[in-house]
Amino acid sequence: MLDPKTERLTIERARRGDRDAIAELIHAYQRPLEAFLFRMCGKHELAEDLAQEAFVRVIKSLDRFDDQYRFSTWLFTIGKRLLVNAQQKMKPTADSEVVEYRAGDARTPLAEVESVERGERIANLVEIAIGALGSPQREIVLLFHQQGWSVQRIAAELDMPEGTIKSHLFRARRRMLFAIEQSGAPNPGEVLR
Amino acid sequence: MNIFGSAWSPDPERQPSSRAQRLLVRALLALRSEARAHPYSASDRARAEALADRIMLELPRSVLPIGLAALFIVGVVCLMPLMRDAIAEGTEQRAVPVASVMEHGIRSQGAALSDGFEAMREVVAPFAAGDAPSSDADGSSERTPPADATAFSRS
Numbered sequence A: 001m002l003d004p005k006t007e008r009l010t011i012e013r014a015r016r017g018d019r020d021a022i023a024e025l026i027h028a029y030q031r032p033l034e035a036f037l038f039r040m041c042g043k044h045e046l047a048e049d050l051a052q053e054a055f056v057r058v059i060k061s062l063d064r065f066d067d068q069y070r071f072s073t074w075l076f077t078i079g080k081r082l083l084v085n086a087q088q089k090m091k092p093t094a095d096s097e098v099v100e101y102r103a104g105d106a107r108t109p110l111a112e113v114e115s116v117e118r119g120e121r122i123a124n125l126v127e128i129a130i131g132a133l134g135s136p137q138r139e140i141v142l143l144f145h146q147q148g149w150s151v152q153r154i155a156a157e158l159d160m161p162e163g164t165i166k167s168h169l170f171r172a173r174r175r176m177l178f179a180i181e182q183s184g185a186p187n188p189g190e191v192l193r
Numbered sequence B: 001m002n003i004f005g006s007a008w009s010p011d012p013e014r015q016p017s018s019r020a021q022r023l024l025v026r027a028l029l030a031l032r033s034e035a036r037a038h039p040y041s042a043s044d045r046a047r048a049e050a051l052a053d054r055i056m057l058e059l060p061r062s063v064l065p066i067g068l069a070a071l072f073i074v075g076v077v078c079l080m081p082l083m084r085d086a087i088a089e090g091t092e093q094r095a096v097p098v099a100s101v102m103e104h105g106i107r108s109q110g111a112a113l114s115d116g117f118e119a120m121r122e123v124v125a126p127f128a129a130g131d132a133p134s135s136d137a138d139g140s141s142e143r144t145p146p147a148d149a150t151a152f153s154r155s
Helices: A004-015 A019-041 A044-060 A071-089 A094-103 A109-115 A118-131 A137-146 A151-158 A162-182 B018-034 B042-058 B063-095 B098-131
Strands: none
Touching: A004 A019, A019 A044, A019 A071, A019 A137, A019 B018, A019 B042, A044 A071, A044 B042, A071 A151, A118 A137, A118 A162, A118 B018, A137 A151, A137 A162, A137 B018, A151 A162, A162 B018
16 A cells, blocks of 8 residues: 555656556555455456456546545445446356355365365455455445555445444444354364464 | 344344454454555566556557647647748748849840840851941952852852
């Protein structure tokens, strides 16, 4: 992530067609955007494609960018819109895939977690926690815990009162806790080492 | 239907275990690390560069007009002296009246004709001298025919 001043200067250079500035913007935000989109849709390839498309659109229309907002907010908004459009075209949706995966008794979360490496165990744990959330809690949790956005910024972006965001975060954490508990997740010692 | 939707109960007595809480904290930390862009990651940088190249190839519409405008300005500035000279030349040519040009032409033609007359006069002068009435009225001086004329005998 770039600090606001560096971000503004980099955007100015990118507006003038500076290729290196464009590469810097992409390098700073590609990974966070892909991580966000992946956790929203559950598909790596789709997340990568959508992130790339979001960058192409954003950089092509940099002239229309209002400096009073953060670049990342604009980028994530466009990425999210692209995801919504893609999900409308594709069936089944990510949520139903997660349900099917979790419901399959041949691959219970416990059996799966026990058979894979520690990194994959953690990834499964995250998947279980995030998979328990619906809209808009998933997005709020990702923006807050994954992207590190403030409650104020999320409230402004989602056009919701700050109190509602806090309430969603509280409920989402409880929902994730119970999902982890019910999933029969491994001994914390194995994951928390 | 989301099977985890029913997992959360509003029942305040039903509290999650500390084990689940620790796992959730670990999951959230892992989630946070997913979004961190590593400044020295070569693969991430290569991907960013490749995408930047692709975007530059497509040439942003916002940059193209600015570039063209700059090119046009440079072209105009470079051509300015040439255009000024061309305009000045054109103005000078227009300032010469047609009558002057014609007069000049006639004068040069006249001069050429005069030269021609002079040349002819020099050629015919020796012949014309014999026919011309002599200034010697008393006939004391003997007329000498031209050299060419002596070649033919008088009959």
